[in-house]
Amino acid sequence: MKLLLLSLLFICTTFALAKKPTGRIVDCDSPEANDAALEALHFINANHHHGYKFVVNQVEDIHVLPETVNGEIFYVELDLLESKCPWVSPTPAENCPVRPRAEQAVEGDCKIKLQKQNGNFTVLGVSCKSKPDSAENVFRACSSCPLLAPLNDTQVVHAVDVALLGFNNGNNTVYYKLHEIGRAQIQGPANNKVQVEFVIAASNCSNENAALDSCVALTGEGAHYGSCAGSVTKLPEAQDEELDMQCTVYEPQPPQVDQTGVPSIGVPAQPLVVHGHFHHNLRHSSLGPHSSESNSAEKLLLHLHQAKSAVKRSLFGKHSGPNALRPRCPGKKIFF
Numbered sequence: 001m002k003l004l005l006l007s008l009l010f011i012c013t014t015f016a017l018a019k020k021p022t023g024r025i026v027d028c029d030s031p032e033a034n035d036a037a038l039e040a041l042h043f044i045n046a047n048h049h050h051g052y053k054f055v056v057n058q059v060e061d062i063h064v065l066p067e068t069v070n071g072e073i074f075y076v077e078l079d080l081l082e083s084k085c086p087w088v089s090p091t092p093a094e095n096c097p098v099r100p101r102a103e104q105a106v107e108g109d110c111k112i113k114l115q116k117q118n119g120n121f122t123v124l125g126v127s128c129k130s131k132p133d134s135a136e137n138v139f140r141a142c143s144s145c146p147l148l149a150p151l152n153d154t155q156v157v158h159a160v161d162v163a164l165l166g167f168n169n170g171n172n173t174v175y176y177k178l179h180e181i182g183r184a185q186i187q188g189p190a191n192n193k194v195q196v197e198f199v200i201a202a203s204n205c206s207n208e209n210a211a212l213d214s215c216v217a218l219t220g221e222g223a224h225y226g227s228c229a230g231s232v233t234k235l236p237e238a239q240d241e242e243l244d245m246q247c248t249v250y251e252p253q254p255p256q257v258d259q260t261g262v263p264s265i266g267v268p269a270q271p272l273v274v275h276g277h278f279h280h281n282l283r284h285s286s287l288g289p290h291s292s293e294s295n296s297a298e299k300l301l302l303h304l305h306q307a308k309s310a311v312k313r314s315l316f317g318k319h320s321g322p323n324a325l326r327p328r329c330p331g332k333k334i335f336f
């Protein structure tokens with residue numbers, strides 16, 4: 001009796017769900033999934049004002065809700081990889097090389113809700129986090145490569161000070177200030193080589209008359225950034241240090257306006273004080289007004305799973321060949 005009731009209930013549920021229209025099946029490697037991923041990536045990069053630009057490594061999952069008068073809702077899960085372009089760089093993310101495994105790549109994981117209307121995607125919600133690759137993967141790629149060091153490590157901060165001094169002592173009219181340390185690695189048995197990458201910002205002082213403490217980084221229209229990468233090596237038998245560094249000063253960027261009308265790139269970002277962190281976590285980046293409580297990772301993931309099981313149930317209800325209609329997900333890994 002109990003069993004009958006249960007199976008009756010099950011049939012009813014299946015029937016009810018089968019009648020409910022479900023969204024289209026979209027494969028993770030389809031051009032449409034790619035369009036959604038690129039729109040999401042653009043939004044994330046335009047609102048992540050720290051560290052580096054990200055690129056798409058894989059479309060992990062995608063689910064589409066049935067079309068309404070407002071178009072279709074897409075839930076997309078993306079795996080990202082950190083690129084070598086600092087967020088202030090004018091290079092578009094698609095032209096940025098990814099960080100190789102040997103340099104301890106940083107991986108991002110994002111859940112995004114988008115609306116598709118008349119063929120155009122709009123981001124409605126984003127929730128991301130990121131983490132450096134495991135030590136095992138780094139050592140497998142390069143057994144002698146150092147891991148990321150904490151950004152507030154005293155040796156790292158010292159190396160950045162030395163490098164910035166070197167840059168300001170060069171042929172510059174403008175005095176540059178440190179904006180943010182991007183990543184750092186400490187190498188050698190005696191920790192004698194410190195590799196650093198950091199972002200610099202033009203100040204209101206010229207290099208000759210710099211009354212250093214009172215110089216402030218220019219903001220707004222006058223904001224002018226650059227980035228430096230290099231190493232400071234302690235020479236074994238001397239007090240001396242060897243500086244090897246390259247800096248690029250970028251042309252001031254026209255403010256980019258994102259889809260909410262809020263200018264993003266070009267707006268002064270507050271330098272981030274990162275105590276004890278090894279990278280700039282996407283989780284701590286305010287991803288615009290769309291990363292609100294109602295778009296928490298948990299909620300977006302729940303919606304993704306709900307959309308997914310609705311599709312599964314409807315396939316079951318229709319007794320159709322299930323495999324042919326399942327979305328082909330996750331998609332291919334583009335890099336590693």
Ligand SMILES: *[C@@H]1O[C@H](CO)[C@@H](O)[C@H](O)[C@H]1NC(C)=O
Pocket residue numbers: 117118119120
């Ligand atoms: C979709 O995008 C195209 C090209 O950017 C634009 O011309 C069109 O107006 C957009 N449609 C809607 C409904 O926003």
Ligand SMILES: *[C@@H]1O[C@H](CO)[C@@H](O)[C@H](O)[C@H]1NC(C)=O
Pocket residue numbers: 171
């Ligand atoms: C210093 O910069 C100025 C202006 O960019 C340039 O004309 C000059 O050749 C540079 N001098 C050196 C020694 O690089």
Ligand SMILES: *[C@@H]1O[C@H](CO)[C@@H](O)[C@H](O)[C@H]1NC(C)=O
Pocket residue numbers: 204205206214215216
């Ligand atoms: C730079 O700006 C600060 C704060 O507004 C000011 O105190 C300082 O005098 C300025 N320095 C120069 C050289 O203009």
Ligand SMILES: *[C@@H]1O[C@H](CO)[C@@H](O)[C@H](O)[C@H]1NC(C)=O
Pocket residue numbers: 150152153154274275276277
């Ligand atoms: C770096 O930050 C961590 C966490 O706040 C702190 O425990 C550590 O003492 C800091 N290290 C230095 C060198 O300031």
